[in-house]
Amino acid sequence: MSEPVFVMKKNELEAGKVRKFDLCGNAIAVYNLNGTFYATQDNCTHATASLSEGDIVDDECIACPVHDGTFHIPTGQPMSFPCEHAIRTYKVIDQGDAVMVDFDQEADEAADAI
Amino acid sequence: MCTANDGSPVRLKRRPIAESVANLDRLMDLDKGRMSRDLFWDRDIYEQELERIFARCWLFVGHESQIPKAGDYVSTYMGEDNVLIVRQKDGSIKGFLNTCPHRGNKVCFADLGNARQFVCNYHGWAFGIDGGLKGMHASEAYEETGMDKAEHGLHPVAHIDSYRGLIFATLDPQAPTLAEYLGDMRHYLDAIFDMDEGGTEFVGGCVKSVIQCNWKYASENFVGDILHAGWTHDSGAKAMVGGSVAEVHKFPDQSYQVNFNGHGWEFNQDIVGNCATLGEKDLLKYLYVLQPKVAERHDDFRSRMIGAISSCTLFPNTSFLPGQNTFRTWHPRGPGQIELHTWTFVNKNAPQEIKDKWRKGTMMTFSPSGVFEMDDGENWEYSTRSNAGYVTRQQDLYLGLGQNSKLDTDLPGNVYRGQINEANQRAFYQRWLDLMKSESWKKVPQRDIPKMKEAL
């Protein structure tokens, strides 16, 4: 198991918002869903698009800024046309006021879903 | 307040100016009150109108109240060009042709709504609310073979701006500013669209209908034709209020026609005459209470216009009726047809019951089944259709009422004595002729000298 990587302080991202980070060669989107933090790959699986430029909709989905297809943030599952393939999730490790990401593990919800 | 939004690069392409219909001057002799019927049936003249009137003038495209939030949009027409008018994240407004730059499909099929993006149905090109191309289906294929997304956004209108909540756009990069285009008409527009500090809003949706008439019959009617009301609308008036239309021709000293740059307004000073035809006493009370405040805000003269017997056309094809509160655009659909879009406007600060009564009032009078709309539509349809006759169409028409009635006054615009007049109609057609004869905006003669300052 690799070391979790520090992403940001929790108070740097408001609830209901998403932000892009480039860390260890990965472009990731980090989400704050009502105080719980999630991380996924930033690229849409449908075509070229950065999911962090989209809006969070229906409380826990990300709407792609290009074709408005949606993914379920905690599990990465595609939810609506034209998205067909899940996005990769990353486990967020809660350490006090810091958001840490483990690039070797899926989010627990995604692991459960498989 | 004007909020110009001219930031976007203009890259609308145009054909070199087409050869003009020959001898346009023969179409009218306005000093003698004569004009040709060719304006109402000739297809070549119509095509030239699309180029020199509709692809050139500032046209009404929406009311700010229709698109309050970022991503709110309306789909409307500039001539026969379908455009999307979209509120941006920074509060400004942009406009685009509603056509995909890939293979030309329409990108938005709704009349209005809120969008995060506009995605074309055909091959999945996706455009941001700023018009930029954000991405495509199968983007990898484009990336492999090379394509610069920045070059393929939606085509923006040339300029977009608003005055007192009314949004206008032009497809001609060389157009004068909206303030110059409206000119002195702004003085009178303030009486209605700046009646109090809240301004106006549109309530309810857009009511659409098709009338088989030339667009200019509708525009010239609202620009200055109160003459028809006492005759055409007599039965409607009796049904609505139990009496005839006021005999305005008997009081020429208490009524006016005003025009500027082809826009025109005919009105008297009776405060509530138009409003009275809706048969709602509470509306009259509302206007009577407001009138002294409008006198303070603007002046006594304009305060007596707030619901008076009156009508106005903003050149070329947008009209409204104070007091009856219908606002409308006559979209051209060939020389013999229009698509009429109408809304009800009210003062934002008016009580809800008052707004509801105005909405009901416009439905009773100026909707497709309204008592006044039906009277007008039939007249305009037969005025248009009679020109199918080959010999009929060679005969001139008369437009000479009210020669030598111009007043010498400090009021802005060209002011004429008596609202029963055809001075505004003549000014409307003079402007039409000036635009039709000119190859570019620079060549359009500036006949009217503004008394108002350019910027407010």
Ligand code: FES
């Ligand atoms: S690129 Fe994300 S849905 Fe198409």
Ligand code: FES
């Ligand atoms: S026509 Fe719009 S994507 Fe092809």
Ligand SMILES: [Fe+2]
């Ligand atoms: Fe009428």
